[in-house]
Amino acid sequence: MVASSEPAQDKPLKIGTHTLESRLIVGTGKYETLDGMRASLLASQSRCVTVAIRRERLYDGQGKNLLDFIDLDRYTLLPNTAGCYNAIDAVRVARLGREILKTLENPGFDWVKLEVLGDSKTLLPDPLATLEACSRLVDDGFQVLCYTSDDPIMAVRLKAAGATAVMPAGSPIGSGQGILNPNNLRIILEYLKSEDPEYPVIVDAGVGSASDVSIAFELGADGVLLNTAIAHAKDPVMMASAMHHATLAGRQSFLAGRIPKRLYAQASSPEEGLITSRPHLSDGSAVRSTN
Amino acid sequence: MLTIQFNGQPTSVPEGTTIEDLIQSAGIPSRFCAVERNLEIVPKNRYAMTTVEENDSIEVVTLVGGG
Numbered sequence: 111m112v113a114s115s116e117p118a119q120d121k122p123l124k125i126g127t128h129t130l131e132s133r134l135i136v137g138t139g140k141y142e143t144l145d146g147m148r149a150s151l152l153a154s155q156s157r158c159v160t161v162a163i164r165r166e167r168l169y170d171g172q173g174k175n176l177l178d179f180i181d182l183d184r185y186t187l188l189p190n191t192a193g194c195y196n197a198i199d200a201v202r203v204a205r206l207g208r209e210i211l212k213t214l215e216n217p218g219f220d221w222v223k224l225e226v227l228g229d230s231k232t233l234l235p236d237p238l239a240t241l242e243a244c245s246r247l248v249d250d251g252f253q254v255l256c257y258t259s260d261d262p263i264m265a266v267r268l269k270a271a272g273a274t275a276v277m278p279a280g281s282p283i284g285s286g287q288g289i290l291n292p293n294n295l296r297i298i299l300e301y302l303k304s305e306d307p308e309y310p311v312i313v314d315a316g317v318g319s320a321s322d323v324s325i326a327f328e329l330g331a332d333g334v335l336l337n338t339a340i341a342h343a344k345d346p347v348m349m350a351s352a353m354h355h356a357t358l359a360g361r362q363s364f365l366a367g368r369i370p371k372r373l374y375a376q377a378s379s380p381e382e383g384l385i386t387s388r389p390h391l392s393d394g395s396a397v398r399s400t401n
Numbered sequence: 402m403l404t405i406q407f408n409g410q411p412t413s414v415p416e417g418t419t420i421e422d423l424i425q426s427a428g429i430p431s432r433f434c435a436v437e438r439n440l441e442i443v444p445k446n447r448y449a450m451t452t453v454e455e456n457d458s459i460e461v462v463t464l465v466g467g468g
Contacts, residue, residue: 137466138466161466164462164464165409176465176466177433190467190468192467206435206460209444210434210464213435213445335468
């Protein structure tokens with residue numbers, strides 16, 4: 111019997127009541143043009159895109175709206191609370207986002223990417239305000255996808271507060287430094303999933319290149335959320351495609367189960383039947399014989 | 402005339418102006434927006450019956466690109 115050359119199908123990513131065909135979530139910010147954004151979103155194969163809530167620009171009646179470039183039948187919108195520095199503002203912005211998405215009849219109306227920042231230079235989250243806003247939004251019926259640092263204890267607290275998904279940063283937002291502390295991410299994954307293996311942990315922020323995405327998935331993350339790495343690449347569409355492939359590669363590599371790392375080599379070709387002799391360096395005899 | 406804060410700008414409007422009037426005169430496509438009056442969300446189906454009052458703070462927001 112010939113084994114199938116196709117790998118077993120991966121499960122779709124489930125986040126609360128939402129099911130996503132792609133494990134990659136992409137942002138819609140920082141693109142040079144909205145046409146370029148649309149092409150990049152398509153190349154990423156993502157089905158979920160983040161959006162921000164801002165004042166309508168009253169002076170620009172001719173201005174195109176972002177939503178003219180996003181196919182709402184294809185993408186679930188994930189509104190964020192970016193730019194909020196306290197819990198009250200974050201709750202206020204989340205509710206306004208829900209109001210807009212309800213009108214659009216987009217399934218993303220009941221969830222939010224919660225982001226409560228502590229400082230505009232590092233864009234690191236304010237943990238106390240994040241926890242407070244998370245609890246309030248959960249009480250208000252939101253499914254909260256919570257941006258946080260890579261602190262395992264904070265991740266546990268957010269899950270306990272009712273967050274639908276915890277989204278630790280690999281490194282600061284937009285920094286492109288990748289996953290700076292894979293050990294923290296390992297601990298977060300272990301703590302949040304030990305009795306709840308389906309609980310979604312999504313790496314959000316810091317991705318710079320495709321290999322960062324693969325590493326996140328190989329560590330066991332359920333999803334990756336990124337924006338700048340595509341939008342500011344020299345060729346955003348090509349980078350979006352790379353991110354898609356890195357998602358598949360990293361996820362399959364995780365599911366397939368990697369070999370353990372060893373200190374010494376292991377020959378790929380058989381030792382048995384060799385017609386040549388070897389120097390016995392490995393048992394030290396060759397080294398000792400020089401004495 | 403009344404003076405209101407409309408997206409942070411002091412704006413003069415006639416008495417009796419509704420949220421619906423404000424949005425239409427600003428040329429905002431209401432499909433893509435949400436409205437807050439003095440920090441309370443105004444549901445879409447109440448735009449036409451909600452009149453603004455002196456010193457009201459009205460915010461009209463929409464979705465923009467973000468990460």
